[in-house]
Every structure is written in structure tokens, then in C-alpha cells.
Amino acid sequence: MTDPANDATPDPATLPAGTLRALMTLADDGGRFSMIAVDQRPPIFAALARYGNRAPSDVAYEEVAAVKGVLLEMLAPHASAALLDPVWTHPHHLRQVPGGVGLLSTLEDHAFELEAGERRSRAIPDWNVAKIKRCGAQAVKVLAWDRSDVSAATRDHQDGFVAEIGRACREHDIPFVLELLIYPLPGEEPGSAEYARSKPRLVLDSVRHFTEERFGVDLLKLEFPAELKRTAEFSAGAFDGQRREAVYDLDEVRSYLSELDAVASVPWVVLSAGVGPHEFAFNVELACLAGASGFLAGRAIWYDALEDYPDLAAVRERLDRISVPYLRSLSAMAQRGRPWTEHRKYLGGVAVAGAGPRWHAEYGA
């Protein structure tokens, strides 16, 4: 609602009813996202292989499904939403997501095509936006690998992949949560000082590109645009005991985050991308202070508990003892972030598109 007493208040932005409702179900009542991901695939296969002493290819479907069920059972009740994959998790463990907790479904396949080291994303075969809407999930989550310096063919492929999903999300009136991840091209060393130095620019380029309106994104799931292990303040080994060459300091990191927030044309959350719990807590705090609306993360929260695999009772106990309090502390930090409804896109508030006595007739017609 606009305030008639204040001419400076802009008109409310509008969203289609289904998208607005679903975004509300993913956030807490204050508009922050504390979302838990259990849609990981290769990292889970690898953990079960490692702690079960066999090859990833020897890990059975049922074992993966069972572990994901335990993660969801212990963590979903403490999250504002949960992200499930449709193969190992959704069909078996839907009952583990409380009704008041939002539900996201993953669309992209964990396998991608490689063309001269460039990654081209694709959807899980036989899974699509229509099915995600139909099964009651409240958002379509898609990871797009991205580099601003790839070939035109890879650029076109990734743009087409993302734009097509954006169109389908509008067609079915469901939020589009786009995750962006940069990756090393041939010859680049992901753990190196040089790669860390290039990260802010690569992440910012990626956000700048996919935040364009033509892609139809409602919420961005972004990686932290720097490596805290490579800041002057933390490079002595604060997180893992390993000393590294520093390539920036915290003030510079804060400026990358401010720039990222200025570039993102829609609300955004931060992801954990395999960093440990200690480092991720700083990521969440810094990101939220810079304007993020919370987090959507998995491994930083539950990965360590898998060390006790295959003893599922021990995994469950460790999740309860360590991961649940950690998740709650992240949720508390997320309260320092910006409610998604207060993103500058929604400066005048947010209302249902086409509201009025004919809405029901014109909606989706």
C-alpha cells in the first residue's frame, strides 16, 4: 500500500500471485532466508565412499537416500526452507519437511558438458519446471556455471539454458532461484593466490550478467566474492591452520560485497560452496551486513557430521549436537540482513500484480 500522506513513496512493485506467495513461504516472517540445502550429489557420493571405504560408484541409491533423509529430518525443522533434489530426496523424505518450512527443488543435473574446459549446464533428464510446480515445491533452484571469459558458444548455451528456465518459471508462476558459481578454466589453479585474486571480478561479472531482467530471476544464490583465507586478517591460518599469501584485506572484501549488492537487481542470499563452518559464519555475517537476505547452504552446516558415516545414529547425534545449534546461529546472523521485501526493487512495497475485482478472471488466462 502506498502512503497517501507521503508523495515520495513510490508505487509498490508487483509480482504474480504465485511467485509472491512462494517467496513468502521460503523466508521467515521477517523476510530473511535461512535455507538448508540437501540437494548435493557428488559431495555426498564422495563422503559416503570415503567414510564407507569404497569407490563412489559403489555407493547405492538407497544409501544416499537414507543419509539425505537423516540430514533433512534433523535440520529442516530449524530452517525457513529446504532445498531437495528430485531423485534421492524428494520422493522419499517429503514428510521430513514440516509444512511451515518452504520447499525448493533442484533442476540442474550434477553432470555438465565440458567443451575445452568450459562448463555447459543442463537439466536433470525428465525433470522440469512444470513438475516442480506440480509437486508443491515453492521455487526452482538452478545452478549455472559461469565465467565471463568463455567462448561465445558456451556463453550462448548458458544464457539460453537460464533464459529458458526463467520463461518457464513465469509460465508456471513459481520463483526462479538462480545459483551462480565460477570455476577454474584449464591452467588455473583453484587454490592459488592468483585464482583468489581474480575471484571478485569473476563473481561480479557473473552477477552483473545474469541479473538482467531477460533472465527472469527472483532470487540470486551467490558465492562469497572473495576468499577469507586470503585476507590479510585471516591468512595466518585462522580457519584451517594453513598460512597463505594474502591478496586483499577485509575492507576490500567489504567493498566487493557492496558492489555485489549494488549490482544485484533482485534480493540475494549467500551460499557455502564447500567452505568450513567457521569461515562460512563470517561469510554470512559480512554478506548480510552488505545487504544479503540470508543464506542457502548445505555442506558448511552438515558435512562434518558425515565423518561418522556409516553409523547413522552417530551422524544423527552429531547433527543434533553441532549442526543444529550452528544452523540456528546462522539464522540469528541472517537477521542482520535485509528483508527481501526491502530490497530496492520493492522500495514502495510489493503487491499482487493485477490486483482488483477482475484479478481472478485475468490471472493466468
Place this chain on the structure above:
Amino acid sequence: MTDPANDATPDPATLPAGTLRALMTLADDGGRFSMIAVDQRPPIFAALARYGNRAPSDVAYEEVAAVKGVLLEMLAPHASAALLDPVWTHPHHLRQVPGGVGLLSTLEDHAFELEAGERRSRAIPDWNVAKIKRCGAQAVKVLAWDRSDVSAATRDHQDGFVAEIGRACREHDIPFVLELLIYPLPGEEPGSAEYARSKPRLVLDSVRHFTEERFGVDLLKLEFPAELKRTAEFSAGAFDGQRREAVYDLDEVRSYLSELDAVASVPWVVLSAGVGPHEFAFNVELACLAGASGFLAGRAIWYDALEDYPDLAAVRERLDRISVPYLRSLSAMAQRGRPWTEHRKYLGGVAVAGAGPRWHAEYGA
């Protein structure tokens, strides 16, 4: 999950993923429904006309929308789900339903065709199951007027109306919440002892009919199958100071409720149908003790607060002071009811239909 240690445990019942998820969002975490209805139309028009001193036809669209917004704002946060109409409420007040509270949408028009006193239901023009699913609502609510003793033509019309909606709900994988209401035929006096005497049989006939699997109902919204004002225990005027002829006693009422519970092949909730708050509290308690899984009600909860209309601040204050605590007391009573997942239909538990590694491929295909 079946318990391998106990051969007597039946296999879990299955529901399509979208329907299962949505039912979970409507209930509280314990499986009981405390649902608030603000989809009423003629009762709201009448109240605004009466307390605003004019004819119902002089009540403007915006006034109805505004009042419904106040009801929702004050009550939805205390309910497990909220039922909205798509004309006055949904487009304007979606933001008043917290994300963790379930959302139902009404499909039937408040106007019905009359054929020799027999009521034939119809949908709101230009509103349908596909739009309800699309806009993110988690159930389709339909009121069907019913009498077991109507003409074959009216029977066919009502059966066709309900069965068609049931089919559409399966097509879009969304729960079907069917409300059944009996009504007086020409020559019958709704306030009479005779009508009260006929009520248990009429209500039971109606439930017995529409609980058949061909109608595809997931949750029944049922009227209390007797009039407590006409029981020996309450006929001296306990609820409204008016003495009436008693036509049954509480033990008989309990037996009607048991019969109703035995007849209902799916979980059920009780509705308020215009009875006052005192009487409705007894209805909820008796129904839940007999097997109901909670309530879906409006007028008993908020109607009295409309006496202060058009002073919306006073309406809001009265909702806060009286209706909210009353709603919470009803929710507490609902905890004595049967969780929907423990209805005999789900004796072996409830799981996603088709669960397995190919679910995502076969679902909705």
C-alpha cells in the same frame, strides 16, 4: 515406512507428492487443522450493510476487501491455514497470510441456481482449479449444497459438479477440500424442532454419498450433525437464552458423530455454519473427541467483531482482544482431535506415490 519387526503393520498409503505436501502445509506439525475462513460473501455483505445502515447492494467492493484484510491480518498468524476468496481477498491481502500458514482458495460461487427449491452449485465465473494451483494456494475448497432427497436432475448436477472438481484436483495435484451443507427444502422450517430432528440423517447421508472414492476428496469440511441448542442438556437456552424443545441428548449427538467418523473415508474437520462462539467451542470439542482433525471456520470466530463496523480500528481491537484468544482456544481443543495422518485411511503411514529412483521421471508425465 513399514516396520519390518511387525508383520501386522499395513503398507503405507500413498498420495501424489503435490497433494501430500499441500496437506502438510495446511495442518500444524502435529497433523491437526486450525483453519480460519474469510471467504464468506453474503454474510459479510449483510454485516457491512447492517452496521453501516444501508442495503447490501450499497456496500462497495473496496469496503468488503478492506474488512476481509483486517480479519486476515489479525487472525491468519494464529491459524494453521487461511481460506481466501479470489475476488475480494486474494489479490489484495496475500501479504497478510504468513508464509508458514497454509493457503486455501474457494472455488464455488456464492450464488447458486434454484430449481423448485433445490440448490445447484456452480464455480465462480472465470476461476478454476488450474488458477488455484498456479497462484500458490494449497487446496481447492468447494461448498456443495446437498440433500439426499432431491430430484435425479439436481443429484446429477451436484455429483457432476463435485466429480469434475475432483478430477481437476488430481490433474493438478492439489488437495480437494469438500464442504457439505444441507439446506431446507420448500415447506421446511430451518429453526424448527422437526428440521433439527432430521439433521443427523441428512448430514450422514450427505457424507456417505460424497465420501465415495469417485469424487476424489482429500479432506471433508463438515457441519456438526445436530443442533446443540436442541439437546436436552442445552435446550433451556444455554447459548442464546432461548428455551427450545429438545429433540435429542448429548449421548445421541455423540453417537451421530461416531457414525459420521465411521462413514468419512478421509480425514474431516468441522465448520461453524453461523453458530455462535460458545456453541461452536462445544462443536469443536465433541467433533474432535469423535475423530475430527480440527476445524475450518470463520463466523464463529470473527463475526461478533463486525458489530463495531465501520470503525475498523475498533473491529481490529475487538479481534485482538476477543477473537484471537478464542481462535487459540479452539486450536488447543483441536489438539484433542485425530492427526489427519492417523485417519484409518493412513493406518500404515502415508508416503509419496511412486517413490523410487524413477519418481522424478514418471511423476506427472
